[in-house]
Amino acid sequence: MEFTSWVRIVTYRYGLAPLSSAGSLHGVGGRFNAGTDLDDQTLKAWPCLYIAQDYETAFREKFQLATGDNLGGLTALDLALTPNASHSTVVLRGQLANVFALNDDKALNAVCRVLRRIKMPEAAVRLQKRLKISSRDNYMIRSPFQLKRALLAQNWRLQPVQFGMPAPSQIFAELIRAAGFEGVLYESTKGPGQCLAIFPEALEDGSYVELVDPAPEPIKHTRLDCTNSDALSGWDDVAKQLRPTA
Template structure:
């Protein structure tokens, strides 16, 4: 082959200290953690293979996962907590329909990809008004950004509505201190990433996936502030949504977890799992226009 005429160009050599890109902390799967954004189209094949490999391993111990989570459940009574909804839905604040919109909430599947990930409903409640508004806005309501308020950043045309709510639940998993997750962690930390998946990561110049082996790693995934990243851009659930799906399928009624936006706690409630009429949530001093003031089990939810 003839050589090209003109000045020769020196090839740029890769730095000996080159480091592969890391995967965003939202990560793809409950057993996999990482730390940065990568282009969605480069992750597709990698994501499918990793998902399949981990799903196979998870299915082998799924009954044990259900059992260890259920064994750590207890009754949970709460009073004068807060439910925050947009004004247009203020006549039915106990509706779970909003949790199915878009990609869903922290612990439930919304409309991510109905063919692969069946949506399931969840009712989100906060321990106080400030925490509720912080979670609703997904930012601290007291903070401003270049003079713009949190409500303005969220393009709110109306202020949200607040409702007092109390309840009694029989089968609740409390993860506020993480101790209830020890058995769950012990089951997933033995999972393995196949060599061919690691090789795919190398070719994509991204960090090799790793299995979560520590409680703080697991908690950081479940409480990731940017949990919607992969659901929005890759149409796959976040780690916390996968965890919620496991809890929901195990028959757990709710998850208590610390707010990542405010100083307080939140409840992710699965009303479809209410075991008996002893399990309920009800509004406190709701205005006359509210037509549904109580959810109790067992009942079929269509709203």
């Protein structure tokens, strides 16, 4: 997959490392990666670089509201977790050899063929009956429609934030990484364009993401590829006790 003029909005503290995945490791992580706040008995954290097809999509993904919109008189920046926080915008281009596209029905069907072999645990069935939970609210994913709905849920953070348990999209991403994919291409749930979740540690030889425009001199890395993915993984920004052991 080749892409050009894609956009990344970076929190200002990471402005000199716009291709670093450090931010994705904090908290519960992102839609397609696990952060250090998740229960480490479920998923171990891994870094992910999130980029968007255009500025509007990147802005909405970052601030959860369109650039010109307001809610009750408050702008997207007012409603951000860090109101009026500075940020930088970079334009990117690149190439990835192996991307899982959520708009590819054949790919989704292949995953669902595997999922159909997995039965709901008997303990879960008994608990569902005892608590009188409707089968509409508690089911095993069997179809591409169900899978895509779970992966692109608006409130995907609910389970990670409340219980420290990974969201379906994070579990899916772990499987995708293990299968050798370098990232996930998906439709933004907030903006008009697509997004890419890129796994730096999975980049193959020849795959890369780079800044389109000349960078200020203090920026050390203007290109992310397999030769510097460790340096841009962001683990240096995480407390030592939370970093992976060799």
